[in-house]
Each structure stands twice: as structure tokens, then as C-alpha cells.
Amino acid sequence: MLDDPLIAALRARAPRSRVLVEEDIPSGYLHDEAAGAPFGQARALVLPQDTPDVCAIVGTCAEFDVPLVPRGAGTGLSGGANAVDGCVVISTERMNQVREVDVENQTATVQPGVVNDDLKRLCAEHGLWYPPDPASSAWSTIGGNVATNAGGICCVKYGVTGDHVLGLEVVVGDGTAVRLGCHTVKGVAGYDLRGLFVGSEGTLGVVTEVTLRLRSRNRTPPVTVVGFFKELADAGRAVAAVAACGVTPAALELVDRNCLRAVDEWKRTGMDRDAAVLLLARSDAPPGAAEEEGRVLMDCFNGAGATWADVSTDPVESEALFEARRLAYPALARLGPVLTEDVCVPRRHVPEMLARISDISATWEIPVANIAHAGDGNLHPLIRMPSLDAAATVRVQHVFDEIMDAAIALSGTVTAEHGIGLLKRDGMRREMSLAVIAMQRSVKEALDPRGIFNPGKILG
Amino acid sequence: MLDDPLIAALRARAPRSRVLVEEDIPSGYLHDEAAGAPFGQARALVLPQDTPDVCAIVGTCAEFDVPLVPRGAGTGLSGGANAVDGCVVISTERMNQVREVDVENQTATVQPGVVNDDLKRLCAEHGLWYPPDPASSAWSTIGGNVATNAGGICCVKYGVTGDHVLGLEVVVGDGTAVRLGCHTVKGVAGYDLRGLFVGSEGTLGVVTEVTLRLRSRNRTPPVTVVGFFKELADAGRAVAAVAACGVTPAALELVDRNCLRAVDEWKRTGMDRDAAVLLLARSDAPPGAAEEEGRVLMDCFNGAGATWADVSTDPVESEALFEARRLAYPALARLGPVLTEDVCVPRRHVPEMLARISDISATWEIPVANIAHAGDGNLHPLIRMPSLDAAATVRVQHVFDEIMDAAIALSGTVTAEHGIGLLKRDGMRREMSLAVIAMQRSVKEALDPRGIFNPGKILG
Numbered sequence: 001m002l003d004d005p006l007i008a009a010l011r012a013r014a015p016r017s018r019v020l021v022e023e024d025i026p027s028g029y030l031h032d033e034a035a036g037a038p039f040g041q042a043r044a045l046v047l048p049q050d051t052p053d054v055c056a057i058v059g060t061c062a063e064f065d066v067p068l069v070p071r072g073a074g075t076g077l078s079g080g081a082n083a084v085d086g087c088v089v090i091s092t093e094r095m096n097q098v099r100e101v102d103v104e105n106q107t108a109t110v111q112p113g114v115v116n117d118d119l120k121r122l123c124a125e126h127g128l129w130y131p132p133d134p135a136s137s138a139w140s141t142i143g144g145n146v147a148t149n150a151g152g153i154c155c156v157k158y159g160v161t162g163d164h165v166l167g168l169e170v171v172v173g174d175g176t177a178v179r180l181g182c183h184t185v186k187g188v189a190g191y192d193l194r195g196l197f198v199g200s201e202g203t204l205g206v207v208t209e210v211t212l213r214l215r216s217r218n219r220t221p222p223v224t225v226v227g228f229f230k231e232l233a234d235a236g237r238a239v240a241a242v243a244a245c246g247v248t249p250a251a252l253e254l255v256d257r258n259c260l261r262a263v264d265e266w267k268r269t270g271m272d273r274d275a276a277v278l279l280l281a282r283s284d285a286p287p288g289a290a291e292e293e294g295r296v297l298m299d300c301f302n303g304a305g306a307t308w309a310d311v312s313t314d315p316v317e318s319e320a321l322f323e324a325r326r327l328a329y330p331a332l333a334r335l336g337p338v339l340t341e342d343v344c345v346p347r348r349h350v351p352e353m354l355a356r357i358s359d360i361s362a363t364w365e366i367p368v369a370n371i372a373h374a375g376d377g378n379l380h381p382l383i384r385m386p387s388l389d390a391a392a393t394v395r396v397q398h399v400f401d402e403i404m405d406a407a408i409a410l411s412g413t414v415t416a417e418h419g420i421g422l423l424k425r426d427g428m429r430r431e432m433s434l435a436v437i438a439m440q441r442s443v444k445e446a447l448d449p450r451g452i453f454n455p456g457k458i459l460g
Numbered sequence: 461m462l463d464d465p466l467i468a469a470l471r472a473r474a475p476r477s478r479v480l481v482e483e484d485i486p487s488g489y490l491h492d493e494a495a496g497a498p499f500g501q502a503r504a505l506v507l508p509q510d511t512p513d514v515c516a517i518v519g520t521c522a523e524f525d526v527p528l529v530p531r532g533a534g535t536g537l538s539g540g541a542n543a544v545d546g547c548v549v550i551s552t553e554r555m556n557q558v559r560e561v562d563v564e565n566q567t568a569t570v571q572p573g574v575v576n577d578d579l580k581r582l583c584a585e586h587g588l589w590y591p592p593d594p595a596s597s598a599w600s601t602i603g604g605n606v607a608t609n610a611g612g613i614c615c616v617k618y619g620v621t622g623d624h625v626l627g628l629e630v631v632v633g634d635g636t637a638v639r640l641g642c643h644t645v646k647g648v649a650g651y652d653l654r655g656l657f658v659g660s661e662g663t664l665g666v667v668t669e670v671t672l673r674l675r676s677r678n679r680t681p682p683v684t685v686v687g688f689f690k691e692l693a694d695a696g697r698a699v700a701a702v703a704a705c706g707v708t709p710a711a712l713e714l715v716d717r718n719c720l721r722a723v724d725e726w727k728r729t730g731m732d733r734d735a736a737v738l739l740l741a742r743s744d745a746p747p748g749a750a751e752e753e754g755r756v757l758m759d760c761f762n763g764a765g766a767t768w769a770d771v772s773t774d775p776v777e778s779e780a781l782f783e784a785r786r787l788a789y790p791a792l793a794r795l796g797p798v799l800t801e802d803v804c805v806p807r808r809h810v811p812e813m814l815a816r817i818s819d820i821s822a823t824w825e826i827p828v829a830n831i832a833h834a835g836d837g838n839l840h841p842l843i844r845m846p847s848l849d850a851a852a853t854v855r856v857q858h859v860f861d862e863i864m865d866a867a868i869a870l871s872g873t874v875t876a877e878h879g880i881g882l883l884k885r886d887g888m889r890r891e892m893s894l895a896v897i898a899m900q901r902s903v904k905e906a907l908d909p910r911g912i913f914n915p916g917k918i919l920g
Contacts, residue, residue: 104700104808127704149648160646163623178895184804186620186836186876188609188659189888190900190918195655199648216706240564244587246676289749344644348564376646416646428649435638439907440650446906447899458650 006064007044010088013056017048018094028074029091030083035339035385036393037079037422042069042089049094051169051177051208058206058452059175061088067455070202072112072144075136077340078421080148080201080457090206092143099209101126106214107166107183112143112207119212129217131158134417135329143207149199151417153251153322156375157284158215160417162198169209170197173448183211196443201419202454204447222250222284223294224318227301227309228275232256232358235277236351238304239374242281243347245300247293251282251322252375256354259328259369259382266331269324275307279374280321328371329382337385339396341403345412347377356406357381364395368403378416379407405430425460466524467504470548473516477508478554488534489551490543495799495845496853497539497882502529502549509554511629511637511668518666518912519635521548527915530662532572532604535596537800538881540608540661540917550666552603559669561586566674567626567643572603572667579672589677591618594877595789603667609659611877613711613782616835617744618675620877622658629669630657633908643671656903661879662914664907682710682744683754684778687761687769688735692716692818695737696811698764699834702741703807705760707753711742711782712835716814719788719829719842726791729784735767739834740781788831789842797845799856801863805872807837816866817841824855828863838876839867865890885920 010019021044031039043066048054061068069089071081083089095111098119102108103126110119116130116137123130133152134140140150146168151160167181181187181194197204229235235254242252255263255278264271271278279301283293294311301309312318332338345353354370357379361368366386372379383399386392404414404427414420414427429437441459445451470479481504491499503526508514521528529549531541543549555571558579562568563586570579576590576597583590593612594600600610606628611620627641641647641654657664689695695714702712715723715738724731731738739761743753754771761769772778792798805813814830817839821828826846832839843859846852864874864887874880874887889897901919905911 102806102808104704105806106703107806127706151646155646159623162652163619172895172899176895178893178899180896182804182873183806183871184837184873184876185807186611186615186804186833186838187873188877188879189873189875189884189891190880190896191660191664191903192622192652192655192658193896193899193903195652196903198652200651204651215708216704219706243566244564244676246587246679248675285746286749286752288752289746292746292748344642344646346562346565346567346643347645348562373646377644378646411643413642413644413647413649415649416644417648419648420650424649431649433638435632435636436640436650436653439632439638439653442906443651443653443656443903446902 006066009060010044010046010057013060014048014053016050017046017053020045029089032074032076032079032081034077034079034421034423035337037082039082040085042083043086045089047091047094054171054206054208055175055177057090058171061452062173062175062450068452069454070206072141073139075140076148076421077418078423080419080421082422084456092141098122107211108214109209109211110142111209112141114142116140116142116145123214124217127217128214130212130214132161132164142210146198146207146210147201148419153253153373155373156252157248157250162195164213165194165198165210166213167211168194168197168207170205170207172205173450173452177208185213201421201457203444203457204453218284220287221315222282222318223290224312224321225281225294225297226321227279227306228272229277230307232276232354233351234305235279238279238301239350240348241300241304242297245296247296249281249297249375250284253280253325254372254374255325255328256370259371262331262335263324263327267327280325332369332382339383339385339400341381341383342415342418343403343407343412344378344416345407345410349410350374350377353379353406353410357403360399360402364399366395366399420458422457466526469520470504470506470517473520474508474513476510477506477513480505489549492534492536492539492541494537494539494881494883495797497542499542500545502543503546505549505551507551507554514631514666514668515635515637517550518631521912522633522635522910528912529914530666532601533599535600536608536881537878538883540879540881542882544916552601558582567671568674569669569671570602571669572601574602576600576602576605583674584677587677588674590672590674592621592624602670606658606667606670607661608879613713613833615833616712617708617710622655624673625654625658625670626673627671628654628657628667630665630667632665633910633912637668645673661881661917663904663917664913678744680747681775682742682778683750684772684781685741685754685757686781687739687766688732689737690767692736692814693811694765695739698739698761699810700808701760701764702757705756707756709741709757709835710744713740713785714832714834715785715788716830719831722791722795723784723787727787740785792829792842799843799845799860801841801843802875802878803863803867803872804838804876805867805870809870810834810837813839813866813870817863820859820862824859826855826859880918
């Protein structure tokens with residue numbers, strides 16, 4: 001191994017990087033958190049600190065014709081960061097410097113390894129706010145968020161990661177660092193290559209710097225509206241009513257009975273266990289307006305037949321309610337392995353989609369619980385894997401596939417915010433026409449002609 | 461001409477289209493509104509009604525190896541719709557059907573020839589709102605807006621056209637109609653080809669259908685804040701103060717002395733002719749909150765040294781103030797030919813950029829007036845062309861180029877919302893590295909391998 005010319009070249013040319021070889025690579029660096037996605041053995045793991053080293057690493061991989069798999073914190077759920085045999089894994093975790101917070105211009109320029117919550121904290125010190133809030137925000141990095149175009153709870157009002165990316169520095173296939181996008185909030189010079197790299201899951205290059213658009217920090221506590229519903233259809237009508245009511249909530253989250261029970265069994269929350277669904281909405285409008293928005297949202301819940309609904313302006317109570325939402329996934333996960341879905345349908349189809357998921361679950365006798373960013377129509381069915389034997393795995397795969405098919409049938413998409421990675425390549429082929437897949441492939445070949453970046457992901 | 465096999469094929473294969481040949485083509489179809497941009501003589505003008513005809517037209521052009529120049533209403537300002545010699549111009553003006561307004565889901569699906577204001581009116585009937593509001597909204601079409609990623613006054617709060625495009629149907633180089641993007645508000649399946657086509661100025665295909673994201677219509681009149689400033693620097697500080705104040709205005713527009721005087725000379729508005737700058741801000745927050753936001757915005761104006769500032773909740777007065785903003789361009793244009801710039805800088809650089817424009821204007825002795833979407837840092841210097849003789853044209857070109865260079869030097873971009881077209885190809889080459897230009901070119905070649913779509917635009 002000491003004689004491996006690739007390793008020697010990486011060490012010589014990227015002197016500020018840590019380079020680990022096969023047996024020394026912790027296995028956690030070989031995959032993300034996607035249940036059941038295959039991964040291989042890397043030839044090296046490289047942890048660079050700066051852009052020149054990334055240029056050297058990419059250039060070296062190109063020269064040796066070795067595939068390169070970029071990764072952030074590895075919290076992805078589709079296998080997008082999984083190693084392939086013989087590859088070089090490049091982790092951006094040591095590229096964790098915030099280059100600049102431009103308070104007047106409300107932008108931040110950061111290295112890709114900065115953790116989402118760390119950036120949020122730093123912004124808050126300057127009276128600023130970086131909205132995108134994936135559930136992984138305590139661990140996931142901005143680079144990883146850019147690679148998957150991560151979403152979260154705030155998207156219904158504030159948009160996804162890509163809506164906050166003004167500019168990128170990326171290292172492309174010949175080891176050159178290029179700047180895409182701009183530092184301004186508007187810009188239409190040429191094709192939107194910035195947008196093309198957002199969500200490209202490391203298949204076009206390595207992101208080495210990101211310029212983000214920020215917002216002013218909201219200094220008043222939000223108003224939270226909670227509603228319990230006996231029937232899924234009632235909650236669905238409430239979601240539709242919110243969409244039409246003229247108020248854009250800062251969050252509109254759904255937690256179904258299976259999740260509510262798992263949370264209650266774990267934490268003894270005392271929440272209504274007979275309710276079919278909990279809906280949580282939030283207004284972060286200015287003082288006065290937020291209370292009014294809260295009343296409008298509660299009217300939507302009551303009008304749709306909520307068995308109980310209330311408005312809270314108490315930040316502690318509000319936090320406790322959203323905590324129940326956040327605990328849904330770990331509450332399920334403690335009961336056994338969970339495969340997380342991520343589909344999106346036009347929001348008026350949310351109740352129909354939930355009904356179809358329930359049917360699919362019954363057909364295959366696989367329990368499925370649901371959390372959803374309901375205001376966006378983005379559902380996360382949590383598929384519980386009863387065991388890891390082959391027969392159960394086949395049934396779980398059927399559930400996974402049929403949920404994607406149901407989303408497609410309802411004019412939806414197979415992934416709203418987790419990405420294609422390995423797990424959803426078949427789903428993407430069912431969602432898109434062959435002509436569009438061919439266009440996708442031609443873009444990949446145009447920008448990564450050597451095919452060294454994250455092979456096998458997205459397009460297979 | 462009757463024997464032209466291309467014309468015969470177009471007529472036979474696209475039977476629901478109007479086909480005009482050389483001498484019958486009105487000259488207005490050969491160019492857009494960019495002053496001084498060259499244009500050629502088209503071999504045919506085709507006006508299709510539906511997607512199958514567009515497929516037939518594109519397929520026929522590909523077969524005959526004839527370039528195809530798509531156009532909407534021709535209100536562009538960069539020459540992006542200008543004909544090249546021997547091309548087929550395809551106008552989408554007869555593809556003006558609204559396919560669907562989905563009230564519950566807050567989306568609209570339209571043909572590309574629907575006029576922006578017509579869509580706004582139709583949406584309003586359903587309690588909905590389509591925000592993007594380019595100055596051309598009374599004439600420009602959604603297809604043209606998508607092709608240039610058009611902006612407008614609302615962008616500071618609501619974003620540009622691309623932020624409202626969920627899905628596209630486009631006819632690509634082999635005459636196939638494909639669907640890009642999705643019908644949901646989130647979606648990350650594969651590369652963002654939808655985003656790549658937005659702003660691509662007809663160089664990658666012909667947009668035949670657009671699915672747009674809508675918002676609820678605001679039923680309360682906006683609050684308008686007006687401020688006059690003696691010095692550009694004061695107005696610049698006011699813009700920076702607004703950016704940092706925590707309120708996102710629904711508009712923040714700047715009109716300089718040259719524009720104010722031209723409007724006053726024309727319409728006798730009685731506005732302060734000694735003021736260097738007028739700033740106009742708007743809040744469309746809910747009742748109560750809007751008044752509070754208005755006060756915050758006025759404090760920003762006063763704190764920066766406004767000579768006079770006031771808040772108005774009277775819709776008539778508010779409309780009159782924004783009318784002065786809208787009249788600035790026609791007021792200048794009635795004094796002689798105007799070349800419209802469109803640069804964008806980080807918003808804290810707005811005063812510095814205005815100072816540099818003033819210097820450039822003085823150096824070349826060419827009068828330049830300024831209107832700006834100041835809240836976005838997007839300036840529209842209006843370059844008055846003193847005469848059309850060669851010497852003056854050279855000076856005007858220097859002013860045009862040096863304004864772009866100044867924007868680049870201040871970390872800005874050469875075009876925020878008008879596009880590259882013909883006029884800004886040199887500017888784009890100065891803004892981007894050769895490596896990025898090469899990436900742009902490789903994307904064009906990947907998606908339009910025959911090079912039939914709008915040749916010479918963007919990349920030259």
C-alpha cells in the first residue's frame with residue numbers, strides 16, 4: 001500500500017490534506033444513512049482543508065482515472081455518498097471555515113464543511129438567519145445540503161437550499177476551480193450552471209465554497225397552531241384550506257397516528273392517541289399579524305373538522321409541539337430499521353396520497369408511518385423493516401416502489417429533498433421520459449466527460 | 461418562393477400554423493427592442509397554435525438544417541429574439557391559451573404566448589396572484605419571460621420568473637416535446653433541466669407550456685413610503701438600512717434626478733426637482749403589520765438623511781408615486797433614443813455604482829439617467845444616444861461597456877433580468893472565466909447538438 005502511486009501522488013500534491021488508505025478508513029466514511037443501499041471499499045479517504053488541495057486531488061484522480069466520491073457529513077438518505085470499489089472518498093469536513101458574513105448585503109460565504117446549525121448560530125449573532133432546516137441540521141454540512149438541494153420545515157414559506165445559493169466555487173473534472181452564479185440576488189448571464197450543480201449529488205464536481213443569501217433574524221417568537229383530526233381526509237382538507245386562505249405559514253407539518261403512538265410510547269407526551277393525524281402550523285409574521293395569522297390558520301383547522309385545535313404564543317409550548325414532530329423519526333427508528341421515503345405531490349393530493357400509502361402498507365403487511373411537510377405536499381412515509389430476511393426485504397422494496405408509483409400517478413415526484421442517489425434511480429426512470437433521461441445523461445457527459453465524479457449515482 | 465421546399469414542408473407538416481415568407485414578414489418580427497442590435501432577414505415566420513405543430517416545425521428545421529429563432533412579444537432589450545439571415549422565426553403569440561388554473565394547488569398551466577398581465581387578471585378572478593412584473597407586463601408573454609428569466613419590481617420580496625416556474629414542456633432539437641421539472645413545489649429528481657431552460661433565451665429549445673406557481677392575492681391595499689434625498693450617498697445608505705432593518709419591502713425602487721426631471725418636464729408632477737434621488741418602498745404585509753412596516757421603512761429613509769419622507773396608505777396616491785417610476789423610461793425615450801443597461805451589484809454597492817456611472821457619463825459626455833430596483837442592487841442606467849453618427853455611437857458603446865466593467869469590479873453581474881442576447885456577449889466574457897464559458901458551451905452543445913436554436917445568442 002505504501003507503494004501505491006496514487007496515494008503517494010495525493011500525499012505529495014495535496015500536502016495540507018489528511019490521506020487515509022484502505023484498512024485505516026473508518027467504515028462510516030463509506031456510506032450515508034440510507035438503509036440497504038450498497039457500498040464498496042475505497043482505495044483512499046482524503047480530507048482536504050482548502051480549494052488548492054481539492055484541485056490537486058481531483059486532478060490526480062483524473063490522471064489516475066480513479067473515481068471520486070465527495071461527501072459532507074454522510075447524513076444523506078439515498079446512498080448518494082456511498083463509496084464505490086477502488087474510489088477516492090473526499091470528505092469536506094475539515095473545510096469548515098466561514099469566510100465572510102456580509103451583514104449589510106445579507107450574504108455568507110462558507111466552505112462546504114460548515115455545519116448547517118453552526119452557520120445558523122453565527123448568523124444569529126449578526127441578527128441574520130439562514131432558513132434551510134433539514135432534520136439533519138445539527139450534523140449535516142452546507143456542502144451536503146447543496147449537493148442534495150436539502151429542504152426542511154421552513155420550505156413552505158422560505159424555499160429550499162437552492163433558493164439560498166447565490167454562487168458556488170466548484171472544482172471540475174480537470175482539477176480547475178471555477179465560480180458559478182454570482183454575489184448578487186439577481187443574475188441571468190448565461191445558462192444557470194449554479195442551479196445545475198445544486199442537487200447534482202457530487203456527480204459534476206466538488207463544491208469548495210458557497211455564497212448564501214441570508215434573511216433578517218426574526219426577533220419575535222412564532223405563533224403555533226395545533227390541530228388533531230380523527231380522519232386523514234379531514235386533515236387533508238385542512239391542508240388544502242391553509243393553501244387557499246391567503247396566509248403562507250412558516251411551517252405546516254403533519255404527523256400521523258403511527259408516529260404519534262411511537263412518540264407517546266417513548267416519551268409519554270400524553271397526546272391524543274386516538275387522533276388519526278396531528279397538524280402543526282406556525283406563523284412568524286410580525287407581532288400582531290402573527291396572532292391574526294394564527295387565528296386564520298386555526299379557522300382552517302376547525303373548518304376542516306379538527307377534533308381539537310388551539311393557538312399558542314408560548315415559545316416553550318410551541319417548542320414542545322414541534323419536538324413531537326422531530327421525535328417521530330427517532331421514535332420509529334428505536335423500534336427497528338426504517339426505510340425513509342421522500343415523495344411529493346401537489347398539496348391537494350396529500351389526503352389521497354396518504355390513503356394510497358395506507359393501502360400499500362396493508363397489501364404488503366409492512367407498517368408505514370407518516371410525517372410530512374404537508375404544506376409542500378412532501379411526504380416522508382417511514383417504512384418499518386420487520387426483519388432483514390430476504391422475503392421481508394422484497395416486501396419492503398415493493399412498498400418503497402409502489403409509494404413512488406403512487407406519487408407519480410398523482411402528478412408528483414419520487415424525491416422532494418433527499419435526492420436520487422442509489423435508491424431512487426429506478427424511480428427516476430419511471431418518473432421521466434427516456435428523452436429526458438437522455439438529456440440528463442448528455443449534461444453529465446458534457447460536464448464530467450471522464451466520468452470520474454460519483455459514478456453510478458443519479459443516472460446509474 | 462412557392463417552390464421553396466422548406467416552406468412547403470412547414471405548411472404540410474404544421475397545418476394549424478400560419479406560415480409567412482420573406483417579403484410578407486412584418487419587419488417587427490425580425491428584432492426585439494434592443495437599440496442598435498443587428499438582425500437579419502428570415503426565410504419564414506411561423507405562428508403555431510399548438511405543441512404538435514411546434515414539434516413539426518422544429519423537426520423540419522432540423523431536417524433542412526435551418527436555424528430557428530423563437531420569440532414571444534419581442535419586448536426584449538438585448539437582441540435575444542433578433543432574426544439571423546435565412547432563419548425560421550417562430551412566434552408563440554397564437555399559443556395563448558391558459559390550460560388550467562388549479563385554485564387549490566395554486567398553480568397555473570399556460571401556453572407560452574399568454575401575456576403576463578392577462579394571466580395576472582385571470583389569476584385575480586380566482587383570488588390568486590402571479591407576482592413577476594417586468595415593465596413590459598402589458599405586452600410581454602410568459603414564454604418570453606421564461607426565456608429571459610424576467611424580473612421586475614416585486615423581485616425584492618417575491619423573486620424572479622424562474623422562482624415561479626415549476627415545470628416546462630419544451631420541444632428539443634429532434635422535434636420531441638419533453639416535460640422538465642414537475643407539478644410540485646419541491647423536487648430534486650436529477651439535474652435541474654427546468655432551471656437550465658429558464659433564462660436560456662431560446663437557445664436550447666422552444667417552450668410550449670409552462671406550469672407556474674401562484675400566490676394568494678393580497679386583498680388589502682399596500683402601504684407606500686416615499687423619500688427624497690439630496691445626495692446619492694444618502695439614498696444609498698437608506699437602501700442599506702432597509703436591507704438590514706428586518707423588513708423585506710414588496711418594492712424598493714430608485715429614480716434619479718435625470719429621470720425625475722424628464723418626468724416632471726413631461727407630466728408636470730411638481731415633484732422635488734432639486735432632489736438627487738427619489739426612493740419608493742412598499743409594504744404589502746397584512747393590515748396593521750403593513751403600517752408598522754411602513755414606519756420602519758420611513759425611519760430608514762429619515763435616518764439616512766432624507767430631505768422629505770412620508771408614508772401613504774391611500775391607494776390613489778400610492779399608484780401616482782409608482783406611476784412616476786414607471787414613466788421614467790418613456791419620459792427619457794421621448795427625448796431621443798435610449799440604450800437600456802441592466803447591471804446588478806451587491807446592494808450595499810448601489811451608491812458606489814451610481815457614483816461610477818456618473819463619472820463614466822461625464823468622461824464620455826453622454827447623459828445617463830438611472831432607475832433601479834435598488835432593493836436587489838439591480839440598476840437600469842438609461843444611456844441617451846445624442847445622435848446616431850459613428851462618433852457618438854462609439855462613445856455610447858464605451859459608456860455601455862464601462863458600466864458593465866464597473867459592475868463586475870463591484871462583484872456584480874452584467875445582466876440581472878434582461879439577458880445576454882447579442883448586446884452583452886462581450887460583457888459575459890468579461891464576467892466569466894474561460895473555463896466557465898467552456899462549460900456553458902458544452903451544455904449548449906449537449907442539448908442542441910445540431911446548433912439550430914437561436915444561433916449566435918448568449919455564446920456568440
